[in-house]
């Protein structure tokens with residue numbers, strides 16, 4: 421067995437994977453969302469803090485609750501997507517550390533830090549988890565449409581009121597309509613983005 425991913429796999433999650441804005445009329449089963457999470461959760465985070473929390477918005481009622489928070493350009497595609505994942509982060513992630521990092525008192529490292537520092541740490545690590553989430557979704561055949569064009573305070577009020585969870589970014593999920601894709605934009609070459617020192 422090779423310990424390198426096949427070219428088909430690399431195409432699936434990187435080279436051919438696109439950010440989708442139009443969706444086929446094909447539902448996404450809850451069991452598949454569980455599979456996506458169960459892969460994504462294995463990606464590394466600082467002290468294994470796992471701050472990402474997800475609300476999968478599927479029902480018309482929940483979509484309507486999300487709608488007023490969306491930037492105008494993100495409304496139609498989000499309302500049409502079979503699922504919109506609200507990728508959130510628990511600023512008090514340290515409460516779970518006795519379970520997640522049992523071999524040390526990691527909770528003590530974080531619990532007295534000010535909220536702005538906790539948020540910075542949670543943002544870094546939940547953003548990493550959000551990336552693992554999108555790669556996991558693609559690996560399981562789904563397409564993604566990530567978005568930061570929304571009012572975080574409105575999403576937090578509508579979905580996370582009374583909790584220590586804040587929204588990070590949104591990600592539409594489903595089966596994309598490839599006929600509606602824009603041409604792929606370029607990326608920076610190795611020489612433009614990297615140094616070997």
Ligand SMILES: Cc1cc2nc3c(=O)[nH]c(=O)nc-3n(C[C@H](O)[C@H](O)[C@H](O)COP(=O)(O)O)c2cc1C
Nearest residue numbers: 437438439440493494566567568569570589604605
């Ligand atoms: C964190 C994040 C936020 C984004 N926010 C928006 C958004 O609010 N609206 C939008 O239409 N696209 C948004 N995008 C999509 C990007 O423009 C898109 O992923 C990028 O241009 C690469 O496109 P490609 O994957 O098709 O190559 C966002 C992407 C990411 C990762």
